[in-house]
Amino acid sequence: MDARRPALIEHEVKTLVGQRIFALALGYEDLNDHDELRHDPVLAGKLKARRHKKCAAVAGKSTLNRLELSRPQPSRYHKISHDPVAIEALFVELFMGAHAAPPEEIVLDLDATDDPLHGNQEGRFFHGYYGNYCYLPLYIFCGDHLLCAKLRPANIDAAAGAVQEVERIVCQLRQRWPKVRIVLRADSGFAREELMAWCETNAVDYLFGLARNVRLVRHIAAELEAAKAESALTSRPARRFKDFLWTTRKSWSGRRLVVAKAEWTQGETNLRISDDREHGFHRIVSTDFTGS
Structure with a gap:
């Protein structure tokens, strides 16, 4: 909503918004930049801003600052409001x-x-x-x-x-x-x-990372050892998967089905954990961890 007096308006709201967006896209994040940009003929042409007798074609930093500080309802010093x-x-x-x-x-x-x-x-x-x-x-x-x-x-x-x-x-x-x-x-x-x-x-549905911890690593230790043994025999990365019901000691309200991937590659472990209920619901995937 623009509650300014129409006869005194030099810069329309759509021009002000467009000016700010174009400047941000060009890397001019600081409102102070607009005291120079307001005299840029290319920016004015892009905004199709009309010429003014008393000021530049586009707004300066103070006008844009009032726009950015607009409120849901107009006030004495902020006549432009937003929803x-x-x-x-x-x-x-x-x-x-x-x-x-x-x-x-x-x-x-x-x-x-x-x-x-x-x-x-x-x-x-x-x-x-x-x-x-x-x-x-x-x-x-x-x-x-x-x-x-x-x-x-x-x-x-x-x-x-x-x-x-x-x-x-x-x-x-x-x-x-x-x-x-x-x-x-x-x-x-x-x-x-x-x-x-x-x-x-x-x-x-959701697919979230699950931060590693000692309990999770211990739960997939057998799969990790199997992947390590296979990698030693083949000299190639090896992986194993395991699904299990899991809950935290305090923060979760109940058990959630987790799918874990244990991978051994180049002498290091790469563990991921994901949760999958029936029909692909409720997935959780953990962050990687490495170790030797």
């Missing part, structure tokens, strides 16, 4: 609109990765795994299609907020595609009871 629910839904709408017919199955990839920071930004925390100060955004993709990008501080669990985002996306998908099979796929950072239990309750 956060509609913005979140747009990515899923574009994804579904790219299909001529509903697919039989879709795989949603969840990932948390670092967004390094180089200043004293709000919500700045050091993350030991990545070794820097960063944000920890949550991404959800289906193939090349982005369905969710949630900015988060780095002092949280990788799966924080994942249930809420997955629930929102799944509900929106099933409104138009009620029969589509939905599978979640992610690393061990998302193998959390809350998310797995939600999937099991809502008929969503």
Whole structure:
């Protein structure tokens, strides 16, 4: 919603949004860059921005800053408002609109990765795994299609907020595609009871990483030794598979069917664990571990 006085508007909302997107795509992440970019004739031409007598064809950093700080309701100093629910839904709408017919199955990839920071930004925390100060955004993709990008501080669990985002996306998908099979796929950072239990309750399959531990390694020790012996005889990599019911000592609510792969290659072990219930439901895959 644009609550500015029409007679005083120099830059339309669509031009402001387009300007910011084009600049980001070109590598200009800082709003300060726009005090120079606003005089760029190529950018103005791409945006089809009209000429102005009193200012440049496209906006400067202050106008774009007010746009980015817009609120659901207009205020005295922020006349442009936005609908956060509609913005979140747009990515899923574009994804579904790219299909001529509903697919039989879709795989949603969840990932948390670092967004390094180089200043004293709000919500700045050091993350030991990545070794820097960063944000920890949550991404959800289906193939090349982005369905969710949630900015988060780095002092949280990788799966924080994942249930809420997955629930929102799944509900929106099933409104138009009620029969589509939905599978979640992610690393061990998302193998959390809350998310797995939600999937099991809502008929969503999952394929998650399962972090290795001593109990898991011990459980597949025989298969690992068999793979090692075969590799020694053939001088080639060897692998064994094993499925079993598994639960953690505290965090899981019950047992889940796990499929493990033990591989011996070049004198090292490569262990993966996956969970598979009947008909391919509820899969878990572990991270690798190496040792001699």
